[in-house]
Amino acid sequence: MTRPLPSAVVSDLSEIVGRRHVITDPDRLLVYESDGLTAYRIPPRAVVLPASTEEISAVVEVLHRKGVAVIPRGAGTGLSGGALSTPGGVIVGMARMNRILTIDPENRIARAQPGVINAHLTEATSPYGLYYPPDPSSQSACTLGGNVAENSGGPHCLKYGVTARYVTGLTVVLAGGRVMQLGGVGRDPYTTLDLVGLFVGSEGCFGIATEIEIRLLPITEGVRTLLGIFESVESAGRAVTKIIASGLMPAAVEIVDGPTIQAVEASVFAAGYPLEAGAALVIEFDGTEAGLDLDADRAEGYCLEEGAIEVQRATDPEHRTKLWRARKKAFGAMGRIAPDLLVQDATVPRTKLPEVLAGIDDIGSRYGLKIANVFHAGDGNLHPNILFDRQNQKELELVERASKEIMQLCVDAGGTITGEHGVGLDKREYMTLVYGPAELQAMAAAKQVFDPDSLFNPGKVLPEVEGAELGVAMKASTVS
Amino acid sequence: MRVDPADSLSEILPAEAFGHSVPASLSAALRTDVESVVAPGSPEEVAALLRWASKTAVGVVPVGTGAHTYPRYPSDPFVVLTTSRLTEIGHYEPADLTLTASAGARVGDLSTAMAVHGQWLPFDPPDVPNRTLGGLVAAGLSGPLWAGYGQLRNHVLGATVVCGDGRVLKLGGRVVKNVAGFDILKPMVGSRGDLAVITSLTVRLFPLPAVDRLLIVEASDISELVSTARAIATAPVMPASIVLSSTSVGGRLLVRLHGVSDSVGADQRRLEEHTSVSFDIRNVYELGDLLEGERDRDITGEFAVRLWALPSRIDELLVAVGQIPGVNLTADVYGGSVRVYLPDNLSDIKSVLMRLREDVENLGGTIRALRVPAEVDAFSYFTKPLVDERELATGLKQVFDPHGVLWRVE
Ligand SMILES: Cc1cc2nc3c(=O)[nH]c(=O)nc-3n(C[C@H](O)[C@H](O)[C@H](O)COP(=O)(O)OP(=O)(O)OC[C@H]3O[C@@H](n4cnc5c(N)ncnc54)[C@H](O)[C@@H]3O)c2cc1C
Numbered sequence: 001m002t003r004p005l006p007s008a009v010v011s012d013l014s015e016i017v018g019r020r021h022v023i024t025d026p027d028r029l030l031v032y033e034s035d036g037l038t039a040y041r042i043p044p045r046a047v048v049l050p051a052s053t054e055e056i057s058a059v060v061e062v063l064h065r066k067g068v069a070v071i072p073r074g075a076g077t078g079l080s081g082g083a084l085s086t087p088g089g090v091i092v093g094m095a096r097m098n099r100i101l102t103i104d105p106e107n108r109i110a111r112a113q114p115g116v117i118n119a120h121l122t123e124a125t126s127p128y129g130l131y132y133p134p135d136p137s138s139q140s141a142c143t144l145g146g147n148v149a150e151n152s153g154g155p156h157c158l159k160y161g162v163t164a165r166y167v168t169g170l171t172v173v174l175a176g177g178r179v180m181q182l183g184g185v186g187r188d189p190y191t192t193l194d195l196v197g198l199f200v201g202s203e204g205c206f207g208i209a210t211e212i213e214i215r216l217l218p219i220t221e222g223v224r225t226l227l228g229i230f231e232s233v234e235s236a237g238r239a240v241t242k243i244i245a246s247g248l249m250p251a252a253v254e255i256v257d258g259p260t261i262q263a264v265e266a267s268v269f270a271a272g273y274p275l276e277a278g279a280a281l282v283i284e285f286d287g288t289e290a291g292l293d294l295d296a297d298r299a300e301g302y303c304l305e306e307g308a309i310e311v312q313r314a315t316d317p318e319h320r321t322k323l324w325r326a327r328k329k330a331f332g333a334m335g336r337i338a339p340d341l342l343v344q345d346a347t348v349p350r351t352k353l354p355e356v357l358a359g360i361d362d363i364g365s366r367y368g369l370k371i372a373n374v375f376h377a378g379d380g381n382l383h384p385n386i387l388f389d390r391q392n393q394k395e396l397e398l399v400e401r402a403s404k405e406i407m408q409l410c411v412d413a414g415g416t417i418t419g420e421h422g423v424g425l426d427k428r429e430y431m432t433l434v435y436g437p438a439e440l441q442a443m444a445a446a447k448q449v450f451d452p453d454s455l456f457n458p459g460k461v462l463p464e465v466e467g468a469e470l471g472v473a474m475k476a477s478t479v480s
Numbered sequence: 481m482r483v484d485p486a487d488s489l490s491e492i493l494p495a496e497a498f499g500h501s502v503p504a505s506l507s508a509a510l511r512t513d514v515e516s517v518v519a520p521g522s523p524e525e526v527a528a529l530l531r532w533a534s535k536t537a538v539g540v541v542p543v544g545t546g547a548h549t550y551p552r553y554p555s556d557p558f559v560v561l562t563t564s565r566l567t568e569i570g571h572y573e574p575a576d577l578t579l580t581a582s583a584g585a586r587v588g589d590l591s592t593a594m595a596v597h598g599q600w601l602p603f604d605p606p607d608v609p610n611r612t613l614g615g616l617v618a619a620g621l622s623g624p625l626w627a628g629y630g631q632l633r634n635h636v637l638g639a640t641v642v643c644g645d646g647r648v649l650k651l652g653g654r655v656v657k658n659v660a661g662f663d664i665l666k667p668m669v670g671s672r673g674d675l676a677v678i679t680s681l682t683v684r685l686f687p688l689p690a691v692d693r694l695l696i697v698e699a700s701d702i703s704e705l706v707s708t709a710r711a712i713a714t715a716p717v718m719p720a721s722i723v724l725s726s727t728s729v730g731g732r733l734l735v736r737l738h739g740v741s742d743s744v745g746a747d748q749r750r751l752e753e754h755t756s757v758s759f760d761i762r763n764v765y766e767l768g769d770l771l772e773g774e775r776d777r778d779i780t781g782e783f784a785v786r787l788w789a790l791p792s793r794i795d796e797l798l799v800a801v802g803q804i805p806g807v808n809l810t811a812d813v814y815g816g817s818v819r820v821y822l823p824d825n826l827s828d829i830k831s832v833l834m835r836l837r838e839d840v841e842n843l844g845g846t847i848r849a850l851r852v853p854a855e856v857d858a859f860s861y862f863t864k865p866l867v868d869e870r871e872l873a874t875g876l877k878q879v880f881d882p883h884g885v886l887w888r889v890e
Contacts, residue, residue: 104792106791106792107791107792129716150659151659151663153657157657161634162634164633164634164666165630180868180869181868181869182868182872183869186788186789186790186793186816186844186845187788187846187863188817188848188863189620190619190670190672191846191848191863191864191869192865192866192869192873193670193671193674193675193869193872193873194620194633194666194667194669194670195869195872195873197633197666197667197669198662198664198667198876200663200666201659201662201663203662205662217718218715218717218718219716221716241575244575244577245574245577246687247598247599247690248687249686249687288717288742288743288746288747288750289746290742290743291739291742291743291746294740294742347656347657347658349573349576349578349654349655350575350576350577350656351573351575351576376657379655379656379657380656380657381657414653414655415653415655416653416655416658416660417660418658418659418660419655419657419659420659421659422659423661427660431660431661434660435660435661436650438648438649439649439650439661439664442643442647442664442879442880443661443664446664446876447662448879449875449879450872450875
C-alpha cells in the first residue's frame with residue numbers, strides 16, 4: 001500500500017498549482033498506476049499537474065527538498081513502463097502544459113510545451129506549409145515531452161530520422177527545481193557539448209523538459225503508397241533489403257505479418273487483405289510529385305521479383321488511408337483477440353530481418369505463444385507482439401522467457417534491445433546484453449551530472465547490479 | 481615544456497608509434513612548437529598512452545591529420561596523439577547502408593570505397609576528403625548539405641572511444657535506430673577531443689543521388705543575392721544545400737538539388753517561379769570543381785572565424801561582416817552560419833574581432849575561432865557557452881576525463 005503524501009506537502013503543492021491539480025484520491029490515482037505496458041502496476045503517492053515552467057520548477061523544489069522522487073509523465077502511452085511511479089514517488093503530469101508557444105515559419109522552428117500532442121503540432125503548423133516529421137503510431141495521443149524522453153520514432157523516420165534530429169533546444173527543470181536553457185537554433189551547436197542530444201532519450205531520468213524547440217520541414221508535394229501482398233514474411237523481408245540496397249529512399253517501409261493480418265481482418269478494422277497472405281508490405285515515397293511514379297515503379301518491380309502476389313498503388317488520400325489501415329490498426333485489432341499484448345521492440349541490421357523473423361517464429365512455437373509481427377522494416381526495427389493472458393501466471397512467465405530469447409536473438413544478429421520504445425522499467429535487465437559494466441557506469445555517472453541524488457524517475461533504464469542501483473543508491477523517501 | 485615521447489613511452493608503445501611527421505599547421509593551432517607526435521596502432525595502445533598520461537600528469541592532445549585543429553592551449557607538459565595509424569575500414573555492409581571504420585581513416589578513402597556501391601556520406605565541410613572520419617565527428621561538422629540530409633550527429637550510429645583515464649567504451653551500435661540507455665554517444669560528436677579519443681565509428685550512409693544539380697546565380701554584390709537565397713530557404717522545396725559566397729568580383733549563390741531527373745527538373749522550375757530568377761545550371765558529377773573550390777576555399781589561410789545566427793538574420797550577419805575590409809565569406813543560408821576568411825594583414829585585428837563579436841551577439845548569435853593568428857588569444861574574442869551549459873559540460877568532462885588529461889573544457 002502506497003503511503004499518502006503528508007498534508008503539509010500536499011498543501012505546499014496546492015499553493016503552487018491549485019488544490020484541484022494535486023491528485024491524492026486513490027480512485028483517481030488508479031489511472032496513473034500503469035502506462036502502455038500494462039503488465040506492471042504501481043500507484044503513485046500523488047499526481048501533480050502544473051501549467052508552466054515556473055510551476056514545475058516550484059513543484060520539483062518542494063518534492064526534492066523532501067527527498068521525494070519525481071516521475072515525469074506525458075500521455076502514458078509509453079511501452080516500457082517509463083512513466084510508472086516508483087514506490088514513494090510522485091508523478092508530475094504534463095496534461096496542462098499543452099500550449100504551442102511560437103511558430104516561426106521563416107526559421108522553420110516551433111516552440112512548444114511538452115504536453116502538446118504530437119499530431120497537434122503538425123495540425124498547427126500546416127497552415128504555414130510546414131510539418132513535424134516524427135510520427136509514432138501513437139501520434140494522436142502521445143506528447144512531445146514523451147517523444148523527447150524516449151527519442152521516439154515512427155514509420156516515416158526511415159527517411160526523416162527520429163525525434164533527436166528535430167529537437168534543437170530545450171528548457172529543462174533539473175534537480176531541486178533548477179531551470180536551465182540548453183541549445184537553440186541561431187547559436188553554434190558546439191559552443192559546448194551536445195547537451196540537447198544527451199537529454200533527448202533520457203527517459204525522464206535527467207529532469208523534465210518544460211519547453212521544446214523543434215525544427216519543422218516543408219510539407220512534401222506528393223505521396224505514393226504501395227501495398228505488396230506476400231506469401232511469407234521472409235520474402236517481404238527480402239524485398240525490403242532489395243529496395244533499400246537499390247538506392248531508393250522510401251519515406252516508410254512497414255511490414256504486417258500473417259497473424260496480424262488475420263487479427264485485423266477479424267476485427268472492425270478489416271482492410272480487405274487476403275486472409276491467406278503471409279505478410280503485407282507498405283511502402284511509401286514522398287517528395288516532389290514528378291519522379292514519384294518512377295520510384296514506385298522500381299519498388300513494385302522489386303516486390304514482384306521477390307514473389308509478391310499483388311501490388312496495389314494509391315495516389316489519392318482515401319486509397320492511401322485504406323492501404324495503411326492494417327498497419328495503423330494492428331495494435332487495436334490484436335487487443336480483441338487476446339486479453340493482453342506485449343509489444344516488443346528491438347532493432348537488427350536490415351539484412352538480418354529474414355533470419356531473425358524465422359528465429360522469432362521458432363521461439364513462439366517452442367513456448368506455444370502466439371507472436372504477431374508489425375514493424376518498421378526499412379529501419380530493421382522489429383515489433384514482435386506477444387499475445388497472452390496476464391491472469392495466467394504460467395503464461396506470463398513464458399512471455400518473459402520468450403522475450404528474453406528474442407532480445408538475445410536480435411543482439412546476436414548485431415542488433416539492439418530497443419529501437420524506439422526505450423528501456424524504462426521493462427528492459428533494465430536486458431541492458432547487460434548490449435553494454436558492459438564500463439558503459440553502464442558511464443551512463444550512471446552522466447545521469448548523476450543532471451540528477452545527483454537520483455530523484456528523477458529512479459529505478460529506470462539502468463540495471464541493478466548486485467542488488468544495488470547502478471552508480472547511485474536509490475534514495476528512500478525521507479517523508480514519513 | 482614538451483615531453484619527448486620516444487623517451488618516456490617506448491616501454492608502453494611499439495617503435496611504429498614514433499617518428500611520424502608533424503602536420504605543419506599544428507604548431508600554429510596549439511600556439512607552441514610541436515616537435516613530435518605519437519601514433520598508437522590500436523585502441524589498446526591509445527588506452528595505454530592515456531593511462532600513462534593520467535599517472536604522470538601529462539596532457540594528451542588528440543588530432544586526426546592535425547590540419548584542422550582549432551586554436552587552443554594544451555596543458556603543459558603534453559604529447560600529441562594522432563589517429564593516423566588507425567585507418568582500417570572495418571565492417572561495411574552496403575545493403576544495410578552502414579559502415580564501421582577506424583577513426584583515422586580518411587573520408588576521401590571511405591568515399592572511394594562507398595562510391596563503388598553507389599553510396600556516400602553526405603557531408604561537405606571544407607577539405608572533407610582529407611579529413612579523418614574521427615576528426616570530422618569530433619569537430620561535429622556537417623557542411624551545408626545538412627539542409628537536405630540532417631546533421632552528422634544524427635548519422636553517427638556507434639563509436640569506440642577511449643576515455644581520458646584509459647577506459648574503453650563501446651557506445652551505440654551498428655543499427656540505424658537505437659535507444660538502449662542514455663545517449664552518451666551524442667556528446668562525443670562535436671566534443672573536439674574534450675571527453676575521449678574516438679578510435680572507431682559506425683556511420684549511416686546514403687545512396688548517391690541519381691542527379692546532383694547545381695544552380696548558380698552571380699551578382700556584382702553578395703547583398704543582391706541574400707533575398708533570393710532566403711526565398712529559396714523558405715520555399716516549399718528542399719534543396720540539398722544553399723550556399724552564398726563572396727568572390728573577387730561579387731557574390732555567388734549555389735543551390736544543390738538532389739533526386740531523379742524528373743524531380744530535380746520540377747524542383748528547379750518551382751524555385752524559378754518562386755524567386756523569378758533564372759539559374760545557370762551545372763551537373764555536379766561532370767563539373768564538380770567549382771563546388772569543391774567553393775567548399776575548400778581558403779583552407780590554408782591563417783585567419784578564419786565562424787558565425788551563427790538565426791537563418792532569418794543572415795542578412796544582418798552579412799552586413800556586420802561586410803564592414804571588415806578585405807574579407808571573404810561562405811554562408812550556409814539554410815543553417816544560418818557563415819565562415820569568414822579575414823585577410824592576414826588586417827590592421828587592428830583585436831578591435832575588429834571585438835566589434836564583430838558584439839554585432840553577432842547582439843543578433844543573438846555566436847562567433848567561434850577556426851584559425852587565428854598567434855597574437856589573438858584563442859578565447860577572449862569568442863562566444864562563451866551559456867553558464868548553465870558550461871556547468872553541465874564540466875560535470876560530463878569529469879565523467880569521461882576525470883584527471884583532465886585531454887583538453888580543458890573552455
Ligand atoms: C499503440 C501505440 C503505438 C506506438 N507507436 C510508437 C511508434 O511508432 N514509435 C515510437 O517511438 N513509440 C511508439 N509508441 C510508444 C509511445 O507512444 C512513445 O514512447 C511516446 O513517445 C510516449 O509519449 P507519452 O507522452 O505517452 O509519454 P509517457 O508514456 O507518459 O512517458 C514516457 C517517458 O517519458 C518521460 N516523460 C514524459 N514527459 C516528459 C517530460 N516532459 N520531460 C521528461 N520526461 C518526460 C516519462 O517519465 C517516461 O519515462 C506507441 C505506443 C502505443 C500505445
